[in-house]
Amino acid sequence: xxxxxxxxxxxxxxxxxxxxxxxxxxxxxxxxxxxxxxxxxxxxxxxxxxxxxxxxxxxxxxxxxxxxxxxxxxxxxxxxxxxxxxxxxxxxxxxxxxxxxxxxxxxxxxxxxxxxxxxxxxxxxxxxxxxxxxxxxxxxxxxxxxxxxxxxxxxxxxxxxxxxxxxxxxxxxxxxxxxxxxxxxxxxxxxxxxxxxxxxxxxxxxxxxxxxxxxxxxxxxxxxxxxxxxxxxxxxxxxxxxxxxxxxxxxxxxxxxxxxxxxxxxxxxxxxxxxxxxxxxxxxxxxxxxxxxxxxxxxxxxxxxxxxxxxxxxxxxxxxxxxxxxxxxxxxxxxxxxxxxxxxxxxxxxxxxxxxxxxxxxxxxxxxxxxxxxxxxxxxxxx
Amino acid sequence: xxxxxxxxxxxxxxxxxxxxxxxxxxxxxxxxxxxxxxxxxxxxxxxxxxxxxxxxxxxxxxxxxxxxxxxxxxxxxxxxxxxxxxxxxxxxxxxxxxxxxxxxxxxxxxxxxxxxxxxxxxxxxxxxxxxxxxxxxxxxxxxxxxxxxxxxxxxxxxxxxxxxxxxxxxxxxxxxxxxxxxxxxxxxxxxxxxxxxxxxxxxxxxxxxxxxxxxxxxxxxxxxxxxxxxxxxxxxxxxxxxxxxxxxxxxxxxxxxxxxxxxxxxxxxxxxxxxxxxxxxxxxxxxxxxxxxxxxxxxxxxxxxxxxxxxxxxxxxxxxxxxxxxxxxxxxxxxxxxxxxxxxxxxxxxxxxxxxxxxxxxxxxxxxxxxxxxxxxxxxxxx
Numbered sequence: 001x002x003x004x005x006x007x008x009x010x011x012x013x014x015x016x017x018x019x020x021x022x023x024x025x026x027x028x029x030x031x032x033x034x035x036x037x038x039x040x041x042x043x044x045x046x047x048x049x050x051x052x053x054x055x056x057x058x059x060x061x062x063x064x065x066x067x068x069x070x071x072x073x074x075x076x077x078x079x080x081x082x083x084x085x086x087x088x089x090x091x092x093x094x095x096x097x098x099x100x101x102x103x104x105x106x107x108x109x110x111x112x113x114x115x116x117x118x119x120x121x122x123x124x125x126x127x128x129x130x131x132x133x134x135x136x137x138x139x140x141x142x143x144x145x146x147x148x149x150x151x152x153x154x155x156x157x158x159x160x161x162x163x164x165x166x167x168x169x170x171x172x173x174x175x176x177x178x179x180x181x182x183x184x185x186x187x188x189x190x191x192x193x194x195x196x197x198x199x200x201x202x203x204x205x206x207x208x209x210x211x212x213x214x215x216x217x218x219x220x221x222x223x224x225x226x227x228x229x230x231x232x233x234x235x236x237x238x239x240x241x242x243x244x245x246x247x248x249x250x251x252x253x254x255x256x257x258x259x260x261x262x263x264x265x266x267x268x269x270x271x272x273x274x275x276x277x278x279x280x281x282x283x284x285x286x287x288x289x290x291x292x293x294x295x296x297x298x299x300x301x302x303x304x305x306x307x308x309x310x311x312x313x314x315x316x317x318x319x320x321x322x323x324x325x326x327x328x329x330x331x332x333x334x335x336x337x338x339x340x341x342x343x344x345x346x347x348x349x350x351x352x353x354x355x356x357x358x359x360x361x362x363x364x365x366x367x368x369x370x371x372x373x374x375x376x377x378x379x380x381x382x383x
Numbered sequence: 384x385x386x387x388x389x390x391x392x393x394x395x396x397x398x399x400x401x402x403x404x405x406x407x408x409x410x411x412x413x414x415x416x417x418x419x420x421x422x423x424x425x426x427x428x429x430x431x432x433x434x435x436x437x438x439x440x441x442x443x444x445x446x447x448x449x450x451x452x453x454x455x456x457x458x459x460x461x462x463x464x465x466x467x468x469x470x471x472x473x474x475x476x477x478x479x480x481x482x483x484x485x486x487x488x489x490x491x492x493x494x495x496x497x498x499x500x501x502x503x504x505x506x507x508x509x510x511x512x513x514x515x516x517x518x519x520x521x522x523x524x525x526x527x528x529x530x531x532x533x534x535x536x537x538x539x540x541x542x543x544x545x546x547x548x549x550x551x552x553x554x555x556x557x558x559x560x561x562x563x564x565x566x567x568x569x570x571x572x573x574x575x576x577x578x579x580x581x582x583x584x585x586x587x588x589x590x591x592x593x594x595x596x597x598x599x600x601x602x603x604x605x606x607x608x609x610x611x612x613x614x615x616x617x618x619x620x621x622x623x624x625x626x627x628x629x630x631x632x633x634x635x636x637x638x639x640x641x642x643x644x645x646x647x648x649x650x651x652x653x654x655x656x657x658x659x660x661x662x663x664x665x666x667x668x669x670x671x672x673x674x675x676x677x678x679x680x681x682x683x684x685x686x687x688x689x690x691x692x693x694x695x696x697x698x699x700x701x702x703x704x705x706x707x708x709x710x711x712x713x714x715x716x717x718x719x720x721x722x723x724x725x726x727x728x729x730x731x732x733x734x735x736x737x738x739x740x741x742x743x744x745x746x747x748x749x750x751x752x753x754x755x756x757x758x759x760x761x762x763x764x765x766x
């Protein structure tokens with residue numbers, strides 16, 4: 001199916017890929033050449049780049065986070081951050097609190113620990129439900145079970161849902177996690193990719209001592225760099241640094257230097273402005289097309305940033321089957337929601353009649369056709 | 384101590400760093416520019432590069448290994464290869480068979496599994512002793528203990544010892560491992576960095592189904608790229624690929640493409656010829672200096688490639704203390720052997736009176752002075 005989805009001519013709303021035409025090729029090319037020309041350490045072993053850590057402190061400030069360089073761990077992408085947190089905090093068979101629909105990367109990393117999944121209901125307007133999570137935790141303690149070792153949340157522009165947590169829920173989550181002493185991975189690859197106004201303060205700005213914050217350069221510069229960062233309490237940064245060393249020694253010094261050069265001056269703020277403006281327009285086109293074509297039993301998110309819209313149907317359909325019909329027509333692809341639910345979980349039924357649409361990589365004028373095609377396939381009599 | 388070792392003016396034989404003046408800056412700079420200019424996928428997500436896998440098959444052939452592209456896993460450096468093998472094969476509390484003096488990266492990765500270490504004696508002329516390993520294994524089975532889950536060997540230009548396994552011991556190791564059904568990590572970062580003639584066939588060429596072969600571009604191109612590879616049976620490559628995905632999704636597509644471009648044509652064979660010639664001369668100078676200055680109770684390896692010579696003293700000294708004295712003179716640094724023995728193990732005593740000398744990064748004319756300084760510090764009355 002992967003090969004069909006990426007077949008030429010197929011309008012793909014499937015991948016979670018940033019728009020390649022917006023990659024800052026020239027800036028990166030110049031920065032790489034400069035590092036190779038001027039910096040004798042660029043190709044040598046050398047650990048984490050101190051200047052880059054200072055620049056990450058600056059990026060964090062734009063997110064409302066006060067950080068110090070010694071709280072930064074440079075990672076080989078945010079996925080490595082997930083992996084390092086899981087290894088540091090999730091015991092074999094321990095509990096993991098997470099949204100019932102969530103990023104597959106946390107599923108993959110945590111699955112190796114055979115955890116007890118504690119799944120939190122999440123809705124399309126307010127995000128992950130802290131009251132339900134509180135209920136889950138009190139059932140744990142009433143039942144004599146141990147508390148989860150770790151929580152995982154995507155505060156803003158959720159993957160796959162596209163939703164951002166409401167302010168009230170941020171406050172409630174911060175209170176719940178700090179009260180119960182559960183460290184939380186706050187996965188924030190889209191935090192600077194807001195479209196209309198900056199996202200509200202993330203958990204890291206509210207309960208810094210409980211938050212393992214993960215940032216990424218994949219969505220604001222390019223995924224092919226494989227560079228991200230963690231912001232964690234300094235004592236923990238040192239310990240995680242040791243585990244990071246056993247994982248891959250260090251992240252590429254060459255890439256670290258190039259990104260650091262790109263982050264000097266005003267380039268990033270101009271680049272972000274451009275990303276926001278292009279993605280804003282694509283989101284608007286997709287939302288317009290959904291308004292125009294979707295049947296009455298469909299509901300979807302109104303993302304304030306990121307790459308994704310999530311659509312849920314009221315009827316009992318299987319979106320994997322719907323995808324097959326769309327691909328038979330050779331025209332359009334999306335990701336069936338089932339990918340984002342844990343097998344056997346309560347959310348499977350909901351996920352089965354849902355789909356994730358990515359608006360990042362298509363021109364605004366094709367969404368109308370893409371959504372019309374999906375809806376035609378949806379409404380046709382099943383064979 | 385790290386900051387003292389790297390102080391300007393100190394002749395450092397301490398680091399395991401390839402010579403920076405030999406990094407192929409221009410070739411890499413051109414290849415990176417080309418990828419950014421011509422390849423729309425260079426900055427996008429995209430998994431392992433198929434062309435690079437084919438080229439790795441070619442590199443493996445130079446090592447006497449017959450491989451297929453589907454047996455290759457591209458890794459973020461060979462350390463990630465170690466980590467992935469440990470995660471795939473070493474159970475929590477399981478047994479790991481390895482040299483009593485070995486690379487610290489295997490110690491770090493395996494330590495998180497709290498393994499039972501089965502330590503194999505290793506000598507300075509023939510390498511790791513398969514007869515002793517056989518004895519260890521039969522004691523395991525006589526004592527009703529389970530066999531080790533995994534073995535770890537550095538067949539050629541051992542880190543820290545600099546020794547290569549004798550042909551007889553290669554044959555005996557291959558027989559022992561395949562007979563007992565123990566998979567072996569063959570860590571081979573220096574396999575193409577021979578000086579006089581190619582190394583004998585590695586274990587991967589002898590018992591491919593039992594060998595998890597790890598290669599690296601760190602020593603033949605540059606460490607700052609963070610790129611390496613594994614060669615494992617195809618069915619395993621697929622499984623390890625999934626664990627790799629949870630570790631860091633994929634290795635940088637940009638770096639993969641740049642290395643692939645550098646590997647086209649004759650560049651690498653010319654580059655390797657140059658590396659061999661420069662390192663050969665540095666090794667000769669270091670060995671000459673050892674011959675000239677070392678006292679009678681010192682013995683050392685005669686490396687046929689790689690970066691390191693290992694020196695052991697007969698007398699009861701602590702090379703960490705010796706290093707401190709050398710640094711007090713502000714002149715010369717090396718790595719005390721203790722770093723390469725497991726704490727509390729039998730090898731600690733031996734390691735304590737040993738040191739690892741790297742000949743990779745200094746000009747040939749300074750080794751005489753460096754070794755003379757170490758020997759003066761060694762012979763002076765201790766305070």
